[in-house]
Structure formats: structure tokens, C-alpha cells
Amino acid sequence: MSWASWKKRLGLEGHVSSARFVMPTLALELEPGFVVGARLDGGARRIRRVGLRELEVGALVPSPNKPNIAKEDAVRSTISGVAALLGNGGGRLGLLIPDVAVRVAVLQFETLPEARREAESLVCWRMREFLPFPPEEARLSFQVLVKQPGLVEVLGLAVRSAVLGEYETVLEAIDGGPALVLPTSMALLPLLPEDGGGHLLLHLSPGALTAVVVELNRVRYWRTRVLEGMAGEENLDEAAREAGRVLATCQDQLGVQVQNVWFCARPPARTEMRDALAKTLGRELLALPGDSAETRALDGDEREVFQLFGMPFAGLMANRNEPR
Numbered sequence: 001m002s003w004a005s006w007k008k009r010l011g012l013e014g015h016v017s018s019a020r021f022v023m024p025t026l027a028l029e030l031e032p033g034f035v036v037g038a039r040l041d042g043g044a045r046r047i048r049r050v051g052l053r054e055l056e057v058g059a060l061v062p063s064p065n066k067p068n069i070a071k072e073d074a075v076r077s078t079i080s081g082v083a084a085l086l087g088n089g090g091g092r093l094g095l096l097i098p099d100v101a102v103r104v105a106v107l108q109f110e111t112l113p114e115a116r117r118e119a120e121s122l123v124c125w126r127m128r129e130f131l132p133f134p135p136e137e138a139r140l141s142f143q144v145l146v147k148q149p150g151l152v153e154v155l156g157l158a159v160r161s162a163v164l165g166e167y168e169t170v171l172e173a174i175d176g177g178p179a180l181v182l183p184t185s186m187a188l189l190p191l192l193p194e195d196g197g198g199h200l201l202l203h204l205s206p207g208a209l210t211a212v213v214v215e216l217n218r219v220r221y222w223r224t225r226v227l228e229g230m231a232g233e234e235n236l237d238e239a240a241r242e243a244g245r246v247l248a249t250c251q252d253q254l255g256v257q258v259q260n261v262w263f264c265a266r267p268p269a270r271t272e273m274r275d276a277l278a279k280t281l282g283r284e285l286l287a288l289p290g291d292s293a294e295t296r297a298l299d300g301d302e303r304e305v306f307q308l309f310g311m312p313f314a315g316l317m318a319n320r321n322e323p324r
Helices: 072-086 116-130 161-170 184-191 233-252 271-281 300-309 311-317
Strands: 026-031 034-041 046-054 093-097 103-109 138-148 151-160 180-183 198-205 208-215 218-226 258-265 285-287
Touching (some): 026 072, 026 311, 034 072, 034 300, 046 072, 046 300, 093 161, 103 116, 103 218, 116 138, 116 151, 138 161, 138 218, 151 161, 180 184, 184 198, 184 311, 198 233, 208 233, 218 233, 233 258, 233 271, 258 271
Parallel strands (some): 026 093, 198 258
Antiparallel strands (some): 026 034, 034 046, 208 218
């Protein structure tokens, strides 16, 4: 799936935004348990450096409506350690935050006002049913996916201002703050095939499973489910049941025939988890494809980090031909 077909990017730098995608030169991802970063060279189509540091347990606790940064000093220190691994250099900063901290919804309207402010107000009003906080506290971004007589479909993203402010605060010392902010799973979408079939992406991150269904380069369904930890049979069964529910919902209610199931787990999932998901879905789990040419500049250790944690950066690089 290419973001080239999306006329505007999904960023969260303002109260309401629909600006163009901006290719970052430095990208950081914050998740419970780790911080990973990459230095990107869009012109040369290369990922120049990759760095990873473990994050103290309990330092980052993702939530859509509660404080996320529980141990600010630990998070700042870990970010600084990753930045040091990536080397000096200015430029645009891209920030990937946990899916749990972001509310994403596919909204349908009969019509959408042509006037931008009126359209923004209507989208914000509709997003309120998905928000566990007042809509006036949201930083909202939206993208029109479908526009035809009698149907306008919009993909909306919202983060509570106070929550996003926490992430911005721990990044104050790096390149003046982020120019691009996305939930991590959004960065994976450009790696999906651009054919007309239905595709289910399952992204397993620490404490959460995000399921996204894409058809005809169009997001049809998005759901993030919080999981209780990342070990044990109960968690395994919970993830498998959730994936099964998503597949049934999309095929039975949305009429989307899912051809392929793509699976990305960071840290890598146990074999038992993969087997349980495949058995429940009755499908082979496919690995997201990356462009090996993009990682030629990495040494052996960095290439291993990229293989285990770096797929979101490969997704960002897939947008290298976007207007800047």
C-alpha cells in the first residue's frame, strides 16, 4: 500500500491537521520496554543508522486518556542513548508512538462540507464517540479516503493534547520537536501490497494487538486491543480470539474478502503465538516485506536490530517519493 495515493498526510502536529507527508531524517519510536531509532536518507533511499535501547519497565505506560510517561528521567535518558547511537545531524524528526495512545476511526458521511473549517468541525464532532476524553482536548488529523455521491469516507486520528504533550516534552532537546507524529501501525501500512485484494495487518507490540484491514489502498477497519502482558496462555488465547473477531467482522459485516494476513511482532513473537493466530484464522501469517537495498549502509549488528524492530522505518522509507 503506497501513501502516494493519499493526497495528504496523517500527522498530529496541530489541533486539526491535514498537511502533506514530511519525510523525517531522524525517526524515533517509543514503546513500553524499548526505544528504537533510525537515521533516514530519503534522497539516497537508505537507512543510514539504526539504534535500540531497552526502556525501564514501567517508564512508559500507554493510554489514550491518562499520563503515559511515568518515569520522565528514564525515558529521556533512553532517548538520549538511542540518539547518540544514531550520530549527530539535524533535520526533521519523526515520532512513532504506541497505537494504544491514539484513537483511530473510519467515519462515513453522506456529504462533507467543502469549507475546511466546517469539515474539520464535523469530523471532530463525529470522532467524539471514539474518544475517552472531551473532543476539544484532542489533536485531530483526518484524511478523506472516498468521496462520491452520497458517501464520503474519512480516516480520523486523535490524540489527547496532554498525552501528546508528554511525548513532545521528552523530545524537546532533539531537533526542536517532531515534524511528523504517527501511531506505529500507521507507518507499517505502506509495506502492504498495492493490489486490489483485502489485506489484514496484525501488529503485535508490547501490551497491544492492532488489526488493520486494507482494501483497494483504503483502510476499511482499525482496532487496537490492549493485552494483559506479553506472556502466558491467557494472553495467547486473547490475541488469537481478537484476530478471529476482526477477520469475521470484516468479511461478514464489511464484505471485505481478506486474501492475506500480514504479521509483524516487535519484539519477535513466540512460536506459540504465531501458531495460535494461524490456527484461529486458518491462514498463513506472512512477514512484511522490506527493501534490502535500504539497509545496505547498516553493519551486521544494526541490520539485526532493523530486522527485529525496524519495519516501521521501512514503511516510512516507502514514502520517499512523496512531495515534501
